[in-house]
Amino acid sequence: MGNLGDNAVEWMGMTLGIKQPAILPSFLCAFKWLRAAWSRSAFRRSIGVRGYNEGPAVEPESTMSEPAAPVPSVDVLTIDGPSGSGKGTISRRVAARLGWHYLDSGALYRGVGVAASWADLDLADPAALVRCAFDTRIGFEDRADGELRVIVNGLDATDELRTETAGAAASAIAAVPEVRSALKDRQRAFRRPPGLVADGRDMGTVIFPDARYKVFLTASPEERAERRYKQLKDKGVSVILDDLLREILARDARDANRAVAPLRPADDAVCIDTTGLGIDAVVERVLALVPAPRS
Ligand SMILES: Nc1ncnc2c1ncn2[C@@H]1O[C@H](COP(=O)(O)OP(=O)(O)OP(=O)(O)O)[C@@H](O)[C@H]1O
Numbered sequence: 482m483g484n485l486g487d488n489a490v491e492w493m494g495m496t497l498g499i500k501q502p503a504i505l506p507s508f509l510c511a512f513k514w515l516r517a518a519w520s521r522s523a524f525r526r527s528i529g530v531r532g533y534n535e536g537p538a539v540e541p542e543s544t545m546s547e548p549a550a551p552v553p554s555v556d557v558l559t560i561d562g563p564s565g566s567g568k569g570t571i572s573r574r575v576a577a578r579l580g581w582h583y584l585d586s587g588a589l590y591r592g593v594g595v596a597a598s599w600a601d602l603d604l605a606d607p608a609a610l611v612r613c614a615f616d617t618r619i620g621f622e623d624r625a626d627g628e629l630r631v632i633v634n635g636l637d638a639t640d641e642l643r644t645e646t647a648g649a650a651a652s653a654i655a656a657v658p659e660v661r662s663a664l665k666d667r668q669r670a671f672r673r674p675p676g677l678v679a680d681g682r683d684m685g686t687v688i689f690p691d692a693r694y695k696v697f698l699t700a701s702p703e704e705r706a707e708r709r710y711k712q713l714k715d716k717g718v719s720v721i722l723d724d725l726l727r728e729i730l731a732r733d734a735r736d737a738n739r740a741v742a743p744l745r746p747a748d749d750a751v752c753i754d755t756t757g758l759g760i761d762a763v764v765e766r767v768l769a770l771v772p773a774p775r776s
C-alpha cells in the first residue's frame with residue numbers, strides 16, 4: 482500500500498488509479514492554497530470582517546431526535562482527513578479559540594457502531610443498522626479538563642469509542658448509504674450561531690458543501706500510527722505499532738474507496754500536511770484561514 486496521507490492529490494490519484502510524480506501533489510496543493518486564499522480575501526473584502534462571538538465550543542446535548550433546520554448563513558469550518566491526521570484535536574482547539582460549536586461526526590458513526598454491537602446486531606444487515614442509527618441517542622459532554630465525553634444511550638462510551646475496534650465497526654457501517662442518510666440531518670443540526678467547526682470525512686464534500694472554510698488534514702501513515710500508539714499508550718492501552726499501522730491503512734482504504742461520500746478533499750479545501758508539524762503550529766495554520774478577531 483502506498484503512502485495514503487501525504488496530500489489531497491495523492492488521495493485523488495489513488496481513487497482514480499493514477500500514480501502521481503512525487504513533486505506534483507505538493508505543487509498542486511500549493512496552487513490550491515493560493516487560489517483559495519485569493520478567493521477568500523476577495524470575498525472578505527466584499528462582506529467586511531465578522532465580529533467575534535462567545536459561545537459553547539461543544540454541543541452540550543444531542544438534538545438528534547429532533548434535528549433543527551440547517552442554518553446556511555452560519556459560518557462553518559470543515560476539517561476532513563484520514564484517521565490520526567489530528568482532525569479531532571485541531572478542531573476542538575480551533576472551535577474553542579473561535580468560540581464556535583464543534584461536531585465530531587466520527588463519534589456519531591462510532592456511537593451507532595457501538596450501540597449496534599451492544600444490541601448484537603448483524604453489521605451486514607443494513608435495515609437493522611439504519612434503525613439503530615435513528616434510535617441511538619448520542620450526546621456530548623465537555624469536561625472541565627477539556628476532554629469531550631461521548632454519551633451513547635445514556636452511558637459514557639468515550640473509552641470504548643476510541644478503540645480501533647470501534648473505529649473499524651464505524652467504518653463498516655459508514656459504508657452503508659442508508660446509515661449515512663440517517664445521520665445527515667443530525668449533523669447539519671449542529672450548524673448554529675455563532676459558527677461550527679465540523680470534523681470528519683465528508684464534512685466539506687457532502688454535509689456542508691457550502692462551508693466558507695474547508696481544510697483537509699493529512700500526515701504520513703507512519704506518523705499517524707505513531708500518534709495513535711502514543712495516545713493509546715498514555716491511556717494505559719497496550720497496542721502493537723505495526724498492527725495499528727495496518728488497521729489505519731485498512732480503514733483509510735475502506736473510507737477512501739467506498740461508493741458513497743468517500744474520504745477525499747473538497748475541491749475548495751486547503752490541504753495541510755501535518756507530518757512533522759506540532760499541534761500548535763497546525764492550529765495556527767487553520768486559524769489563519771478564518772478572518773475573525775479572537776484571543
Ligand atoms: N500535529 C500533531 N502532532 C503531533 N500529534 C498530534 C498532532 N495532531 C494530533 N496529534 C495527536 O495524535 C492523536 C490522534 O489525533 P486525533 O484523535 O485528533 O486524530 P483524528 O484525525 O481525529 O483521528 P480519528 O479520525 O481516528 O478520530 C492524538 O493523541 C493527538 O494528540
Ligand SMILES: Nc1ccn([C@@H]2O[C@H](COP(=O)(O)O)[C@@H](O)[C@H]2O)c(=O)n1
Nearest residue numbers: 586587588590651652655681682683736
Ligand atoms: N464524516 C464521517 C466521519 C466518520 N466516518 C466514519 O467513521 C469512522 C470513525 O471516524 P473517526 O473520525 O472517529 O475516526 C471513519 O473511519 C469513517 O469510516 C465517516 O464515514 N464520515
